[in-house]
Amino acid sequence: MDVHEVYSRLKVDTIINAIGPATRLGGLPLHPEVVEAMVASLELPVRISELQRQAGRAVAEALGVPGAYVTAGASSALQLAAAVCLASDDPGRGDQLPHVPEGRPRRIVVQSAHRDPYDRALESAGAELITVGYPEGTHRSEVSRAVDERTVAILYRPWRHGNHVALPVLKEIGEEWDIPVIVDGALAGPPIPALKSLFSEGATVVATSGGKSLRGPQASGLLLGPADFIERAAVHHQDMDERESTWQSATGAPGPLRQGIGRQSKVGREQIVGLWTAVMRYAGDPGRDDQAGIAELGLLESALSRLVPEVEVERQWDHGLGTPMLVVGVGEAVDGVIRNLASASPRVMVGESLAWQGQLTLHSMALRPGDSEKIARALRHAISTL
Numbered sequence: 001m002d003v004h005e006v007y008s009r010l011k012v013d014t015i016i017n018a019i020g021p022a023t024r025l026g027g028l029p030l031h032p033e034v035v036e037a038m039v040a041s042l043e044l045p046v047r048i049s050e051l052q053r054q055a056g057r058a059v060a061e062a063l064g065v066p067g068a069y070v071t072a073g074a075s076s077a078l079q080l081a082a083a084v085c086l087a088s089d090d091p092g093r094g095d096q097l098p099h100v101p102e103g104r105p106r107r108i109v110v111q112s113a114h115r116d117p118y119d120r121a122l123e124s125a126g127a128e129l130i131t132v133g134y135p136e137g138t139h140r141s142e143v144s145r146a147v148d149e150r151t152v153a154i155l156y157r158p159w160r161h162g163n164h165v166a167l168p169v170l171k172e173i174g175e176e177w178d179i180p181v182i183v184d185g186a187l188a189g190p191p192i193p194a195l196k197s198l199f200s201e202g203a204t205v206v207a208t209s210g211g212k213s214l215r216g217p218q219a220s221g222l223l224l225g226p227a228d229f230i231e232r233a234a235v236h237h238q239d240m241d242e243r244e245s246t247w248q249s250a251t252g253a254p255g256p257l258r259q260g261i262g263r264q265s266k267v268g269r270e271q272i273v274g275l276w277t278a279v280m281r282y283a284g285d286p287g288r289d290d291q292a293g294i295a296e297l298g299l300l301e302s303a304l305s306r307l308v309p310e311v312e313v314e315r316q317w318d319h320g321l322g323t324p325m326l327v328v329g330v331g332e333a334v335d336g337v338i339r340n341l342a343s344a345s346p347r348v349m350v351g352e353s354l355a356w357q358g359q360l361t362l363h364s365m366a367l368r369p370g371d372s373e374k375i376a377r378a379l380r381h382a383i384s385t386l
């Protein structure tokens with residue numbers, strides 16, 4: 001079966017993805033080498049614990065970070081990081097998550113501007129988020145006052161505008177209380193320099209996506225950090241359908257947990273092997289697999305000036321994804337234009353992060369050859385049928 005047959009049998013419309021690595025659109029097209037490795041991995045069974053350990057080592061070395069563990073996404077990595085902070089080294093407490101006994105520490109302190117809908121992942125493990133400061137700025141003293149013996153971690157998200165407390169300062173505060181700094185680095189692109197600098201600035205662990213700049217499987221991600229933290233995270237994630245009397249512990253833990261809080265976001269051989277392959281490709285030549293989409297974005301820029309000359313198009317840099325994008329001003333009718341594009345044939349999905357100022361964003365990462373002409377025609381039609 002080819003791709004058209006798969007989706008036509010299911011009566012599902014394929015789309016043009018001008019947003020990039022969005023989970024709701026199934027993410028980016030994968031390089032054939034990654035797809036082949038995923039398919040090959042399925043031919044024989046292996047122990048997931050061993051595959052995780054070996055793939056984690058290779059990924060950590062390629063990215064130049066202390067340790068790595070494959071998760072179902074950055075969101076899952078955040079949940080596992082919180083689980084480690086909440087359960088400490090006590091297996092009994094791990095079994096109780098997301099319930100944390102009365103009086104036990106469960107707070108994670110986060111600056112107001114660093115809050116994000118993905119905070120749900122940390123809360124799902126049992127953490128309580130304590131917000132400090134304001135969207136435009138946070139004082140160091142506000143963070144210091146909030147961190148106390150009830151706190152298990154500090155959460156940090158890079159690239160937020162405003163006068164916020166920097167990562168090295170959070171690291172200092174964390175060290176005073178002996179608690180880790182968890183960094184949500186899901187939009188930290190380009191990955192290798194960005195991830196390295198997060199660690200050198202003070203991250204204890206970093207959660208990142210496999211399906212964004214690394215171009216791995218969409219349902220994959222990484223928890224990066226010191227080996228002992230990673231091993232403790234694995235216990236909350238891997239299948240624990242094991243007997244105590246035959247349990248072979250990799251970490252010296254006396255026995256298996258029951259199924260951990262992260263077991264519902266399991267990863268299979270294909271995600272682990274796919275992400276490992278993608279990271280090796282990426283590390284070998286960072287950004288090479290972005291080039292075709294960037295070239296198509298160039299064609300899109302000229303197709304727009306030819307077919308929809310009335311709209312203003314500006315090329316900008318997306319710092320989170322580390323790729324160029326086009327910002328297209330359509331004015332007050334922006335919602336109608338977006339809806340018309342999404343119901344065009346083929347459907348065209350565009351970025352809405354600047355819709356509040358009447359602009360669409362068009363990203364290069366998921367563009368395929370020929371998409372530029374189709375997007376420009378769809379936009380002309382979408383505007384003319386408002």
Ligand SMILES: *Cc1c(COP(=O)(O)O)cnc(C)c1O
Nearest residue numbers: 073074075076118186187209221
């Ligand atoms: C994309 C994203 C996530 C979630 O990543 P997944 O890999 O899809 O789980 C979390 N945080 C931020 C800031 C993101 O951009």
